[in-house]
Amino acid sequence: MMGTPTTALRAPRAMAAAPLPGVGSGWIGAALLALSVLAVLGPFAWILTASFKYQIAIYSGEWPFTPTWSNYAEVLFGRRSDFLGNVVNSLIVASASTALVLIVGALAAYSLQRFRWPAWVTAAFLGWTLVFHMIPVMTLIGPWYVAFRELGLYDTRLALILTHVTINLPMTVWLMRAFFREVPREIEEAAVVDGCRPFQAFYRVALPLVVPGLIASGILAFIFSWNEFPVALSLTSRDLATVPVAIARFAQQYEIQHSQMAAASIIATIPALILMALGQRFIVRGLTLGAVK
């Protein structure tokens, strides 16, 4: 263990050294690391190239190939394709359900964190969110289907929005509760002493302090709604299908259009990429702002 004294000397930060000596250092570690990054990115790269190939080039496996935009054009603007409509549906459902779940979730989290509810109320609410989060959503799709048909809400965006809000509510409440816990009670108490009413104390004092939490929860809720498949598959018909449902249809056609399926999958991935790029920065900025103040 010749490395021990030197690492100890130049280790002002915790864990500057490898937790297991020798693991991760040297070229074997670097090679394994590169391999795992490649294992994650490889399938994406393959599908990306497939989305720029003509169907015939996928079959022949020719390399190098002449790239073409035709798959994307066909998927988005083709006469027989509804994909653009599916994208619009997904955007509407994901945006509306995210906005709603943030309002409902932030209010509930603040309420549970700040007001003295009887212990059983808090326990019952949080306990039920946990249990509901663990039950496969598939078990509730049957009753949802029956209820929405009774109400005439089957195959409406409203039904999808409401179910997506419900699915994302447990996560939002738990996240926002953690963020509200960080807000010092004294700030709100000072505001109330200065004549602030309870709702204003929430809206004007506490809420601006948890914007990083709202952004983090909002990003996750949007992505989960955009990705959600079984509910959208069961509660919508052709016109109101979302992007995942459309992709599944590609895969189930009698003659699968592989190149178009690849292009549609790439398009479906774009929102996650954008939000990830934006979100990482927002979360970091929110945290540093809080540290400065």
Add this chain to the structure above:
Amino acid sequence: MTSVDFLNRTFRHWSLLPAVVLFVLLTIYPVANLFRMSVSTIEFTSGGEIWTFAPLTNLALLRADEVVRPAVINTLLFVVVAVAFEMMLGLALAILVAGVAHGKGLVRTVMILPILVPPVAIGSMWKLLYNYDFGIFNQALTALGLPPANWLGSTSLALWSVVVVDVWHWVPFVFLILLAAVEGLPVEALEAARVDGATRWQLFSWVMLPLLRPALVVALVFRTILAFKVFDEVYLLTSGGPGTSTELVSLHLYKVFFDQNQLGYGALLSLALIAAIVAFLLVGGRTLQAART
């Protein structure tokens, strides 16, 4: 008294109300409705729904259903094998990356990707990778002079092909949870063991593993719960086939509800599934608590 005044005076009560209403209408009522559905047969006619009280019909359907058994066995196999591999690979990767000097940020960003991409897109991606005629695996086998494999079409291989996709999808998640834990390991404890002459294996099994136990338990619980719910990728890849070789509980439930239109029998299956999960949570929770002390 203005309406704003009213809002403020009653804020404590209505702040929790939207979330409670949503949960009652969209989770508690549907679960209650499952009981009513499970003893009925439900038909949709032009006039509306027709409910008939017929508890024995659904029990007879359960007794005659030959898919339930393989679906339960496949689901258990799937969960145990996939989660075991995810835990091992995720831990190995976390230890490896914790010891690397450069490129940690890049690895972290890359690893977030599979978690955020729509599961349906991952399913369609791997459907292409597994394709018999032009998929990358069979191209590789052919290049090596080996016969191509029917990854998704053979009864002996299909379930394991699906497990591979799940492992690819979720190792990054386990990795991200465990990386934070490995980086937070106390340097002094590891250092002390090293000075006392512990070998690398002793260091790993006697010092690191016990210290990592809380994080390992969190990752294990999360993954087990999510693995039980798996639906999207399998629906895309095999839809349960060939035969019943990749039939999983959630897939079968979907088919009962929407392919066979047996809403009553589906409700009975749903209740059984919820009961099984609650029992698992009770037993598992007790075991976890015993393991922690």
